[in-house]
Amino acid sequence: MTKLSVNINKIATLRNARGGDRPNVVQAAKDCERFGAQGITVHPRPDERHIRYQDVYDLKPIVTTEFNIEGNPTPDFLKLVKDVKPEQVTLVPDAPDAITSNAGWDTIKHKDFLTDIISEMKSLGIRTSIFVDPLESIIEGAAIVGTDRVELYTEDYARHYHSNRKAAIAPYVKAVVKAQEYGIGLNAGHDLDLDNLKYLKDNLPGLLEVSIGHALICDALYLGLENTIQLYLRQLK
Numbered sequence: 422m423t424k425l426s427v428n429i430n431k432i433a434t435l436r437n438a439r440g441g442d443r444p445n446v447v448q449a450a451k452d453c454e455r456f457g458a459q460g461i462t463v464h465p466r467p468d469e470r471h472i473r474y475q476d477v478y479d480l481k482p483i484v485t486t487e488f489n490i491e492g493n494p495t496p497d498f499l500k501l502v503k504d505v506k507p508e509q510v511t512l513v514p515d516a517p518d519a520i521t522s523n524a525g526w527d528t529i530k531h532k533d534f535l536t537d538i539i540s541e542m543k544s545l546g547i548r549t550s551i552f553v554d555p556l557e558s559i560i561e562g563a564a565i566v567g568t569d570r571v572e573l574y575t576e577d578y579a580r581h582y583h584s585n586r587k588a589a590i591a592p593y594v595k596a597v598v599k600a601q602e603y604g605i606g607l608n609a610g611h612d613l614d615l616d617n618l619k620y621l622k623d624n625l626p627g628l629l630e631v632s633i634g635h636a637l638i639c640d641a642l643y644l645g646l647e648n649t650i651q652l653y654l655r656q657l658k
């Protein structure tokens with residue numbers, strides 16, 4: 422079964438817009454779980470443009486499903502993760518000023534760096550996932566650094582889905598075969614939405630988790646949060 426982890430970054434974006442506490446991020450996470458979310462994902466960035474480090478501490482005691490913290494493994498980020506000890510950490514090679522996540526890890530070039538961090542996270546009982554492009558050589562590199570899972574970066578899939586979905590999914594199918602060959606668990610995320618999610622899920626056997634935020638929160642503005650989460654879950658059945 423593919424689990425839906427709702428990324429609540431954009432709830433925090435709205436909260437920060439006026440400097441108050443509305444919408445309340447903790448209450449939103451509770452409600453997302455009550456509406457059926459099987460995980461909560463946050464991506465605290467160095468500039469705290471949306472999710473703040475304090476939000477992560479506040480969320481930890483109330484998340485009853487799976488807590489997934491995503492981010493670039495800077496010293497501050499790693500301290501936060503070690504303090505909070507989520508079920509999963511997803512390492513993302515984001516530049517501090519990136520408007521959003523826009524690249525996967527070069528698991529060959531950063532082999533030693535990733536190996537050390539992954540080993541430390543695993544020693545703390547935190548499942549590791551690394552954000553990667555769907556390249557077979559990169560997946561092989563992911564096996565070498567010892568990650569539990571990879572998160573396939575699905576922006577390219579989403580960009581080409583409407584024009585040629587068979588071509589769009591092809592590299593991801595190859596990446597899945599390689600991941601299964603090495604016994605690496607499979608997550609996916611970025612720019613997934615109600616149009617492209619079912620085809621992805623139907624073509625990637627063994628997909629364990631999708632983390633979805635931007636499109637889901639945008640949809641919720643029109644369709645309501647509970648209804649929207651139910652619609653996304655229906656795509657994963």
Ligand SMILES: CC(=O)[C@@H](O)[C@H](O)COP(=O)(O)O
Binds near residue numbers: 430491552611634
């Ligand atoms: C890694 C990834 O694609 C997302 O987890 C990321 O959280 C999106 O970040 P923004 O919400 O800041 O666009």
Ligand SMILES: NCC(=O)COP(=O)(O)O
Binds near residue numbers: 635
């Ligand atoms: N890891 C992907 C994620 O958490 C959300 O990405 P998006 O749906 O906001 O593009």
